[in-house]
Amino acid sequence: MSIGSYDQVNNLHLDILREIGNSGAGNAATALSMMLDRRIEMAPPIVRLTPIADIANALGGPEVMVVGILCHLAGDLEGMMMFVLEQAFAHQIINQLLMREIYSYEDMDDMDFSAIREIGNIMAGAFATALASLTGLTIELDVPGIAIDMAGAIMNVPAVAFGTLGDYALYIEEDIIEGTQQLKSRLLLIPTLDSLNAIMRSLGFGA
Amino acid sequence: MSKTVIGISDLNIADPPGEGSVITYALGSCIAICLYDSVAKIAGMAHIMLPASKECPTDRNMKKFADTAAVELVRMMEMRGARRVRMKAKIAGGAQMFKVLSDAANIGRRNTQATKDILRSLLIPIVAEDTGDDFGRTVEFFSANGILQVRTAKMGNWEL
Numbered sequence: 001m002s003i004g005s006y007d008q009v010n011n012l013h014l015d016i017l018r019e020i021g022n023s024g025a026g027n028a029a030t031a032l033s034m035m036l037d038r039r040i041e042m043a044p045p046i047v048r049l050t051p052i053a054d055i056a057n058a059l060g061g062p063e064v065m066v067v068g069i070l071c072h073l074a075g076d077l078e079g080m081m082m083f084v085l086e087q088a089f090a091h092q093i094i095n096q097l098l099m100r101e102i103y104s105y106e107d108m109d110d111m112d113f114s115a116i117r118e119i120g121n122i123m124a125g126a127f128a129t130a131l132a133s134l135t136g137l138t139i140e141l142d143v144p145g146i147a148i149d150m151a152g153a154i155m156n157v158p159a160v161a162f163g164t165l166g167d168y169a170l171y172i173e174e175d176i177i178e179g180t181q182q183l184k185s186r187l188l189l190i191p192t193l194d195s196l197n198a199i200m201r202s203l204g205f206g207a
Numbered sequence: 208m209s210k211t212v213i214g215i216s217d218l219n220i221a222d223p224p225g226e227g228s229v230i231t232y233a234l235g236s237c238i239a240i241c242l243y244d245s246v247a248k249i250a251g252m253a254h255i256m257l258p259a260s261k262e263c264p265t266d267r268n269m270k271k272f273a274d275t276a277a278v279e280l281v282r283m284m285e286m287r288g289a290r291r292v293r294m295k296a297k298i299a300g301g302a303q304m305f306k307v308l309s310d311a312a313n314i315g316r317r318n319t320q321a322t323k324d325i326l327r328s329l330l331i332p333i334v335a336e337d338t339g340d341d342f343g344r345t346v347e348f349f350s351a352n353g354i355l356q357v358r359t360a361k362m363g364n365w366e367l
Binding site: 005056061062063065068070105145146147148149150151152153154155156157159160 | 215232233234235236237256257265302304305306314341342343344345360361
């Protein structure tokens, strides 16, 4: 049965997406470890279908400052992918990569933004690679856009894209573990319905 | 003073009239449509996500779209004793959070335009507007005086 709206996504579909999430998280951990030159692990991802209205609460409330990294998917799969990282994670990356201590958004300069964008690029690439290799589909990514603002306002962007498709969003929690620290990262994967069906078909499910 | 929280694709009235407020958190490209009847001291707010219900014909959530939500909010306020002829509107939101989106995909601008269109057709004047740009807004609307407070994470706070 093909999926006619996100409201019809079932447990089987979620299992498949979880597998893609697992594989993507593995790739992302490897890529991040190399970039930051230290051991990074990803917690096993939690994949859920979440009401759009609840997404903004995911990182501690709608007014919490977060970093959003947004990519558009093209090729055989169309849609959007968005990473949302807690600010502490962004600061950590900058501290390690650029060897400078920053404590708040106001401290960030162009170089810092480009470091964050690069991380977004790597993570998006890691997930796209996982998705492409599991499905055999071709996926093209654009250069990610970056925004730092209130969680509600940022998560609103993919929510709006979902809004025309249904009242639920595909939501992946994939925390990053570095030493004793667990840093929160969230992924919203938003294939168009046609593309979601293409993923299922390519894996042998659905019509 | 009681504060009524308006979620995404939601609308409601400040309670009690003349004392309470309505608040919505972290608007991005969404719009808060705020209507005020200064005689009845009734303040209502709708947090809309998309411009027009006709773009999603199967979606019956009238609170999600500018056109249907504005009509529903007016109806709800009238049931509580407000009069449409006395209503004035303040609108906020409609930002573009990510610059990479093409201009055609600027949903914030389309939401703003759709909001203005529906308010014009309802003959409700817009007396204040804080829309566009690239930052999120939290807004609180007070039924005592019709003031709309805007809070941002990066740009400070102000009143409309």
